[in-house]
Amino acid sequence: MIKVGITGQEGFMGQHLFNFLGTKTETVQRVAYDRSVFDDQELLKQWVSQCDVIVHIAAMNRHEDQQVIYDTNVRLVNKLISACEEAAVTPKIIFSSSTQEECDNLYGKSKRDGRKDLEDWAAKNKATVASLVIPNVFGPFGVPFYNSFIATFCHQLNHGQQPSIHQDAEVSLIYINELLEAFYLNIINEREGAYLDRVAPTSKHKVSEILEKLEKFKETYVDKGAVPDINDSFSLNLFNTFTSFIPKDYFPRKFTKHTDDRGAFVEIMRAATAGQSSYSTTVPGITRGNHYHTRKVERFAVISGKASIKLRKVNTDKVYEYILDGDTPAYVDMPIWYTHNITNIGDTELITLFWINEPYDPADPDTYFETVD
Incomplete structure (x- = not known):
């Protein structure tokens, strides 16, 4: 050692x-x-x-x-x-x-x-x-x-x-x-x-x-909520640098929910880059996560149930909390070097959709466990 x-x-x-x-x-x-x-x-x-x-x-x-x-x-x-x-x-x-x-x-x-x-x-x-x-x-x-x-x-x-x-x-x-x-x-x-x-x-x-690239990030990501083309390493690194300067009150971002007599439709994600989509169900009172990433771009979208999403920058004390409710679908993106979790604080099952810019690789997971609170 x-x-x-x-x-x-x-x-x-x-x-x-x-x-x-x-x-x-x-x-x-x-x-x-x-x-x-x-x-x-x-x-x-x-x-x-x-x-x-x-x-x-x-x-x-x-x-x-x-x-x-x-x-x-x-x-x-x-x-x-x-x-x-x-x-x-x-x-x-x-x-x-x-x-x-x-x-x-x-x-x-x-x-x-x-x-x-x-x-x-x-x-x-x-x-x-x-x-x-x-x-x-x-x-x-x-x-x-x-x-x-x-x-x-x-x-x-x-x-x-x-x-x-x-x-x-x-x-x-x-x-x-x-x-x-x-x-x-x-x-x-x-x-x-x-x-x-x-x-x-x-x-x-x-x-x-x-x-020019940074201005494109602002137009695509901040103004429109879409993830830009970050398929090459420099673009990804520059994007992660750019997003670290976004004020924390920018999130959560509400989706546009379209409803009619058939039900509802919500567009979750637009991206000009490759990625992996998944979802989880979480029973009341349970917390998922408590880890951070050093390079990954990740989005949490709550579509049903009520959730508390918490973030804390590694080696700092301030905790940011966002309350999301599936009745008004919204998302929060996870900044790198922020440990994060999501807790079902409702009485019903929580359904969360996840998008991340790279498939999970158990040999190189870029996932480090650390509790938020």
Whole structure:
């Protein structure tokens, strides 16, 4: 069991890595971290002493004064080195660097100089430092106007704003889940010494192409309730990023119910992508689910009975609840990294239709159990 600590765990990449390692409990034990340890050298010494591997992500990306960025990032690296030296420990350190290393700015210089300081420490102490040079990263829960232009565009489109393009450049990108695999491989490998790993981008797109796809997602999914074409991996990853910015009061969405003397008709789903449909019956008082997915797009549609659908983002406390009644058919889509369940809160049998964008594969189920409440 490898004991792994993550600096910057509260940030975009750190939060995702922490959650990802929570799906690898057969090989990894996560060491609790709080950013306050960098304010107390004794606490920092205690923390580094608990870790077999430290993934150093904590850094400042933006500030009006570039020198503050440089000073902050180099200081964090040197405090980490000092704590290891004072505690006489040599955990493997995985350093999150950036392709900005090659650019003429103080953020890139802070990454380059921080990497060199870690490499010097590794050489002096016969330790291992893996420096990952990372391209532009995007994914769910990014901070708009900070982490990436994709996070900014997604936020704006879901809050009634129109994004603007300042420079229509081609951007090399990697999706956060793909980056997490690179982190994990470096956590578990047995390579020693100081080495550099240039993480390759998985796609390249012009900014205008990405904005066009996001605008199509809004028109198709948000405005019309249909799932767009997400058959290729980039489209699926971009879609899951986009939907993470949809306000939680967007759901539940009511279906249009057509009735006449024969009965009723409700259209459940329109999708420009492949998927699997199924249904369940649930007796009163019973709960199904209590699991989350990291990539799947899933829809719950209640067509008969009364249900409570609850969602909670992994490693947070806030629970969202939606009450659905078959008398007014409606649906709720399950966002990735949200554990969810459905409970029959009525007096009659509950009938729920499910749609998911990929058939269930027992060898790769992408289903992780965690109770909502």
